[in-house]
Amino acid sequence: MKGGYVGGEVSLKEGYPYARFYQCVIILTSGVYLYYLVYRLLYTINTDALVFSLLFYYAELHGFVALSLYFFQIWHPIKRKAPPPPDGLTVDVFIPTYNEDPLLLRKTVIACMEMNYPNRTYILDDGDRTEVARMAEELGCGYIARKERVDAKAGNLNHALTCTDGEFIVVFDADFVPEPDFLDKLLGYFLNEKVAFVQTPHSYYNVDTFQFKLNLKKKKSWNEQDVFYRLIMPGRDYWDSVFFAGTCAVFRRKALEDIGGFATGTITEDLHTTIELYRRGWKGVYHNEILAHGLGAKDIRSYHTQKLRWAEGNVSLIFKDNPLFVKGLSPAQRICFFATIFGWFIGFPKLIYFITPPIMLLTGMYPIVPFDMPFIWRYLLFLTVIILGFKIASQGYGRVRYDETYNMMNFFILMKAVIRNIVRTGSEFVVTSKGLRRLPGLQDITPQMVVMVLCFSGVWWGLFKLLYGISADIKGIGIAGFWALVNGILAVAVIKDVTQPHHKRTEFRFIGAVPVGYSVREEGTRHEGLGISRDLNENGVSLITFAPLPLTESLELKLHLGMESLSLRGTVVYLKELPLPSHPHHEARMFNYGIRFYGMEQKHRDIINRFCFNSILPVFFHRFENRQSFFMKMAFWYYNRKWLQKRSVRSSINLPVVIRVNPVILAVTHDISASGLAFVSHTQIRCGRLVAISIITPYGEMVLDGEVKRTKAIGPGGPFFVGVRFVNVPEGIRSILVDMTGKNHQGLKRWIS
Amino acid sequence: MDFIMLIRRRWFIAFLSISHLCIVWIVFQYIYEEEILINRLAGYREVADPSSVRTIYTRLVDSGGILRSRLQVLYRLVDVLIKAGMYDEAIEVMKRILNLAPENMEMRLRLALLLHNQGRYMEAEPHFIVLLKELERNV
Known part of the structure; x- marks a missing residue:
């Protein structure tokens, strides 16, 4: 889709590239899944084990509905860019807090106060703590405290609304630190009078927790929430179904007043507030650019506490403000909000998937009969298409292995949330712990341990059956055994991840x-x-x-x-x-x-x-920004392989460099080769300029001349990414550079890249 | 020592894995005691102790529902019963197999021949008819 100002929008709206291709993949994948389900229902239900067979069919059906809803949401993700904000808007920044560490809060407060666009920052202290009041006084920000914690976070925000009068309200959790241009990039959206709120992605800076999978060498990162914030939310923006995610959002006060403030009487005030806004005809907008960084749950217990709260709150929508039935929503909005709820029901089908192979191996009961070649080739076709279709349609954000590991990590908590909603157990707003990482207790990993023991027992059992000639069904036992092994390994991966030893620092480095x-x-x-x-x-x-x-x-x-x-x-x-x-x-x-x-x-x-x-974090995340989909990776690999062979190898090695310009710049190399280097500078250097460079290496200091070939700003007004090509490199230095940056030299890359 | 710290130790993981394997093996031996014995007897040229075969037969057949998944064991039991000269019991087991897997023509032929050899012509006849029909269908 060509970009432009669409449907009376004031923001520039642009579709993702290759949208039609991804839509074709989505249709093909859904079609194959549907064909498989029909075939399964007509020909492969095992009447000898009817309950087991139907339960397994339910799990597959659930998967189809979940995948269809996911595909619906990502049908046409859009990018937006707002016009510059007008001067003179009054903005109040709210930082609700209850028991978070004041030192953690301090970082957020300072960053909020130092945002480029003028604002008034308020700490909303539900803990009514004197040290926080003192800190607010020292920093010069507003301090609003409550004696009673009525309606938790939503109540706290609503109370602050009555004490302030800014036209726009920004909500940050106590650990979310905004970038200086946060408001500059978002306030422009409000030129459209119907826009009630603008949401931005959540990003966590403590990348050393189990929630992150980082591969610094391959410049790949994965976080459970990436697919939601970088793909699903831009997709929902197309359907006008973005929702407020609790923090990192800007609101129009008038819209909040129109619905009577943030929704109360729920533990997920964000979703309820959003639905209320849409019902009253307001609009939500998603700005897909990370503009604030927070702290992710540091240990499995905090993580599960957070998940349980989200799951319980979202599932409770079924009983209160059910999006399928409330008045005032469009059909697409109903589907998108139903998808949000439905996603939390995945615990039950996942449990069925996890324990089916051990049941098959231990009891000899199969949910699918006949387990013959016509079924097996159909199944293999289905599996291949689903995995590839999911990967391609997810545009580089879908990783089947990691997604399944997280399903293994969460299935029990998600089941618990659904059951609690069904039996209507009262829940309260529990603040996610941001303190020192705690080791998990046995109870935190019991469900995974049970699955692990069951799966490996099943594998042994199947092997013994073949070994002792109890069964000659090599095909059935082989497939069930392989599947059980995969599930067992997933459970081991979860246990390994969440019990990994960790430094005992309170603050992330x-x-x-x-x-x-x-x-x-x-x-x-x-x-x-x-x-x-x-x-x-x-x-x-x-x-x-x-x-x-x-x-x-x-x-x-x-x-x-x-x-x-x-x-x-x-x-x-x-x-x-x-x-x-x-x-x-x-x-x-x-x-x-x-x-x-x-x-x-x-x-x-x-x-x-x-x-x-403001500097280290954007540069760090900049490494992982070039995220390519499976399809694009293959295409680039094909076209680039010959081009790459001609160039000298650039190694991502960090070495201190002194750039002898006026004033002298001290920097660190981003990458280096025998023919040039790149570094991040906080001073702009114009292209074509000749510079003298000293590179400090383990082999001694090297002094070289170079020409600046490239200067690119990473953030607004810097820092700058500078590329330099060496001029007249002496042979002695060249041999060291070739050796240091060569493929066989893993020492430097291992420690300083 | 904390259990969570313990499960990250390699020696402890090895110990748990071996213990787990042993427990599964012991439970397996207990549950499939008869089947394991039948398989062993099926490997012998002749059955020295028919009483043990009778005991297994009684436990397996008289215990009620037999699942499709246990057909393999019943095939072996048929062999062992024939080796032990317990033809009536073998016929009974074959009938049960055919109830569970009527498409097994090889077993039907064995049953028909055994019934014929035992002089139970009336019982053998319907099985021969089914076999002939199947033969005609294939031709």
């Missing part, structure tokens, strides 16, 4: 390289040098150096944080020499020091936090 100058005095001699950070936060840094440091009580550090340099003191709490292969003529050494800062002032902590959120 931001993964990113910044130049760090160090200086140590030992017996009258001063050792100085330039290293880089592997990760950093307000409490400490993981420092990489290419020379050993004398171990003393105190270390002087200079963090080069963009345009600012911060002098700090730190203590070494950890030391490791990182193994590196040596060059034939040069000795190479590299060291990793864990350093804890001490004697810091609060303003220094704030500077580090600001830099981490």
Whole structure:
């Protein structure tokens, strides 16, 4: 679809590329699934085990409905861009909190107050804590407290609505830190008088939890919520069914007043509020760009608490404000909101899928009869088409393996939520814990352990049956055994993920390289040098150096944080020499020091936090932005393979570099090859400029000349991604660069990429 | 030590896996005791102790419902009963097999021949008729 201002919109609306192709895939996949279901019903129901067979059929049918609803939602995802906001709008930023750590809250408050567009930031403290009131006074933001926690978060927000008068309301949870241009990019949407709210994606910055699958080498990341926030929500925007997701959204006060404020009497006020707004004819808009970063649940217990609350709240819509029956919604909105509810019912069919293979192996009962070749080829066709269709239609966001692992992780909690709704157990709003990570208890992983034991018992049982000649059904036992093995491995993967050992830091360390100058005095001699950070936060840094440091009580550090340099003191709490292969003529050494800062002032902590959120985090996530669908990956692979063979290999290695311009720039390489390098600079350098570069490597310092070939802003007004091509590289340096960036040199890539 | 910490230890995982395998094997031996014995007897040239065969026969056949999944065992039982000279019991088992799997023509032929050899012509006749019809259909 060609972009443009559609249907009286003020925002630019543009379809995703290749929409027609994806729609064809969706139709084909749905058709094959439907054919399979009809065939199964007509020819393969086992009347000898009717209940078992019908239950299994229900699971497959549920899968079809869920997939169809998913496909409906992603039928035509759209991208939007708002016009610049007019000056003079009054914006109130609400940060509801109850028991979150004030230090966590502080980061959010500072970032909100430092947003480019003028706003008034309020802490809405349901905990009525004096330390939070003091912090609000110190930072100069508003503080609104309640003595009684009536209606939890929704009540807190509604109370603040009565105490403030801004035309627009921004809602941030206590842990969500916005980027400076958050309001600049969203307020323009409100030029359309019907727009009640604008929602943006949720993004978590603590990427070291089990919720993230990161592959830094392949530049791939996966988070359970990506598919929802990056694909489903833009798809729902096409159907005018975006919903408020609890945080990172801007509201029009007039719209909220029209529906009597945020919906109360529910634990998911967001969804109920959205439905109320749509019923009254208001519009919601989705801006598909990450503009704020929050903390994801750190451990399985917090994660399940959060999931249970969401699931219970969403399922409760069936009994209250059922989208299929409430007045005022369009058919597409009814389908989309029903899809939201239906998604939470997946626990039961998943349980059936997980325990069917062990039941087949242990009892000899099959849900499908006859299990013959005509069925098997149809099944294989169905499975192949469904997996490929899902992957292609999901445009790089659907990963079957990870999705199934998460189904294994959540099936029990989702079942619990549905049962609680059916028996109408009262639920209360439980705040997700953002504190120290806790190890799971046995009760947290019992369902997965039961599935694991059942599946592996089934596998052994099937093998024994064949071994002792109890059964000659190699085909049936083979397929059921393989399936049980897959389910068992999924259960093991979940248990492994959630029990993995973890550092005991309360604060997440931001993964990113910044130049760090160090200086140590030992017996009258001063050792100085330039290293880089592997990760950093307000409490400490993981420092990489290419020379050993004398171990003393105190270390002087200079963090080069963009345009600012911060002098700090730190203590070494950890030391490791990182193994590196040596060059034939040069000795190479590299060291990793864990350093804890001490004697810091609060303003220094704030500077580090600001830099981490505004610079390190966008650069970190920038690595994973180039997300290609399965189809596009194949196409690029085919066309690029020859082109790639001609170029020298670029290695994503981080090394400190000194760019000798006026003023001198200290930076870290983003990637480097024998012919050039790229780095992130906070100062813009014009293309074509000749520069002298010093690269600090484990093999010593290299001084080279280069020409700036590319400058691209990563964020608004910087930082900039700068590409430099070397000019006249001496042969000695060239051989080291070739060796260092070559495919066989894994040492540097392993530690500093 | 905390169980959660324990389950990440390799030695503990190995210990649990071996224990699990042993438990499954023991339960398997207990549940399929008769079948395992029948399979063993089916491998012998002749049955030395027909009383054990009778005991298994009684347990398997008289215990009521037999599932399709256990047909394999019944086939072997037929072989063992014939080896032990217990033709009436073998006929009974064959009839049960055919109730569960009427499409098994090989078993029907064996039953028809056994009934004929035992002089039970009237009982053998319907089976021969079915076999002839099947033969005609295939030709």
